[in-house]
Amino acid sequence: MGAMTLSSLEAQPPVLIVLQAVLVVVAGLVFSRLYLHPLASFPGPKLAAATGWYATYYDIFMGGIMLEHLEALHKQYGPVIRIAPNTLHFSDVKAYDSIYTDRRFPKDPAFYAAFLADEASFGCTDIKKAKTRRDLLGPFFSRKSVLKLESVIQEAVGRFIVSLSQRIDAPQPVNIHRAFLSITLEVITTYCFAQRYNAIEYPDYGYPFVKAVQGASYGGCLLQHFPFLTPLVMGLPTWLLKMIHEESAALPEFRDRLDAEVDKTIKDPTALEQTEHETIYHHMLNPRAGYEQPSAKSMKEEAAILIGAGTETTGNACAVIAYHILTNEDVHRRLKKDLVEAWPDPDAPMPLEKLEKLPYLAACIYEGLRFAHGVVTPLPRIVTQPTEIAGVLIPKNTLVTMSSTFLHRNTDIFPDPYTFNPDRFLGKNPSELTNYIVPFSKGPRMCLGINLAWAELYLIIGNLFRKVDLELVDTTAKDMEWGAFLLPYYKGFVKANIQKVEGIQQFMEG
Known part of the structure; x- marks a missing residue:
């Protein structure tokens, strides 16, 4: 030829x-x-x-099974594997801290672009700019601030318990998964913005945003793999989106509402003087010395990210914790006993700091978080210079990742990892184990609202299992299986019958 x-x-x-x-x-x-x-x-x-x-x-x-596949790949190839042309994934527990606590490693812009929040603290990939934003908002989410505004959380939790009391002997089981999403939405909006959205009181806990948010992480994952779809999706008018998928339309509608509130607040900052308590807008519009006022775009993105992340991650965690407590009779009995002994009078207030001192409640929450995971998709960081991670030299400009599931399911740290066993956190040195519970990530880019999330978990789970008798129905282990789309996307819902509610007089009087 x-x-x-x-x-x-x-x-x-x-x-x-x-x-x-x-x-x-x-x-x-x-x-x-x-x-x-x-x-x-x-x-x-x-x-x-x-x-x-x-x-x-x-x-x-394949329906979000990349994490399952990664487990098989690590068994085949070892603790460090190449999962994309320029990406490594680790399974060695020592690697997690190296990746996520190193202040030199920025977030990957291509990955985080799908969140459409490049000026929010979560989506910003510039290390210095992200630190400045976190430092500006950090005091509002500090332990001190959470305790100062505990009454705001308590009020929302009280309304939650009252709402459950109204569903005793309901003809259909209560979707308590959505109930948890409703209370976490209410907490984040009242805490951050001093605004009630009344999601708790919505019929069947079907507030439109609550129903839509459970699919939002799948949409984000889709845009990460097909970024060219972003302009098309964002350009769809709401009426057309409703025709395509009615529930999804609640997300842009809610975002439009948030944007309007930000514009209104910027236009008339004096309105902040009328709020019931300090809000995140106080910190943004009246920044401390040395900080600049964020742009309107930045404020809108920050508000949207706070609500989205603050609703779903904590709400999912509550649902997972409740499911495992209700399916383990001995765990349920021991937790109820501890709570009743600590609060013999169900109408007595349940302060956060007292709840935090109950070892078995804390153990149940930690074990539940180990199953809930938080963000499960490996979050990529960029190695800015040749660096050794878990004993392996990583070339410059490599993307390095590790899913939290590889800590939470590690058999050396947590023997029999698929068994719900709070007792594992009751040993002589529980901190040796809690260090490996990372639903809020670690390091300088860890979840901004971690203190608020912990307060919610103690107050919601503590009040629920002291004041409410639940019977799990129409819920199996199959419902708790999930695909990995940034967050776990569950195949079903946690449902229960409300049998008895006590201790609501204090909330009714309030």
């Missing part, structure tokens, strides 16, 4: 010429990634090293 001549090339259809050129480029790119890339020597599937579509297949087309 002779060499291809210019005349023979010209004789070919243009489409075929373009196709041949594309194939040559793709072949060259694949060869480079497999054999010339700085990560070429790291173990892992060749297809994953060649293309990012490998992860897309397991994340999107």
Whole structure:
């Protein structure tokens, strides 16, 4: 066969010429990634090293099973594997701290772009700018501030318990998963903005945003893999989105409401003088010395992220904790006994600091968080200079990741990890174990609202299991299975019958 001549090339259809050129480029790119890339020597599937579509297949087309697949890959290839052309995933527990507590490692802009919040503290990938924003808002979410505003959380929890009392002997089981999302939405909005959205009182706990938020993480995952869809999705008018998927329309509607509130507050800051308590807007519009007032865009993004993250992560955790307590008779009995002994009078207030001193309640919450995980999708960080992680030298500009599930299910730390066993946190040195519970991540970019989330968990779970008798119904282990779409996306809901509620007189009087 002779060499291809210019005349023979010209004789070919243009489409075929373009196709041949594309194939040559793709072949060259694949060869480079497999054999010339700085990560070429790291173990892992060749297809994953060649293309990012490998992860897309397991994340999107296989229903969010990438984490399950990662577990199998680590068993096959070892503690460090190449899961994308420029990405490594770790399973060694020592790697987690190295990745997420190193202040030199910024977030990956491509990954976080899907959250549409590049000026919010969560979505900002510039290390200095992100630190400035966190430092500005940090005092509002400090332990001191949470205790100062504990009454705000207590009031919302009280309304939650009262709402459950109104569903005693209801003809249908109560979707307590959505009930938890309703109370966490109410807490984050009243705490941050001094505004009640009355999601707790909504029929069947079906507040539109609550129903929509459970699918939002899937949408975010979709946009991470198909970023070209972002302008299309964001450009859809609400009426059209309602026709396509009515529940999803609640998200932009809620966002529009938040945006309008921010614009109104910026236009008339004196309105803040009328709020019942300090809000996040006080910190943004009246920044401390040395800090600048954030832009309107930044404030809107911050508000949206706080509500989205503050609702779903804590709400899911409450649902998982409640499910495991209710399916373990001995655990349920012991927790109820401790709470009754601490509060023989069900109408007596249940202060946060007293709840925190109950070892078995704390153990139930920690064990529940180990099952709930928080964010499960591995969050990528960029190695800015050659760095050793878990004994392995990582090249500059590599993306490094590790899912929290590889800590929470580690058999060396948590023997029999799929068994709900709060007693594991009641040993002589529980901090040795709690250090590996990372639903809020770790380091300088850990969850901004961690203190608020912990307060919610103690107050909601403590009040619920002291004052309410629940019977789990129409809920199986199958319902608690999930796909990994940033957060766990559960196959079903936690449902229960409300049998008895006591201790609501204090809330009714309030």
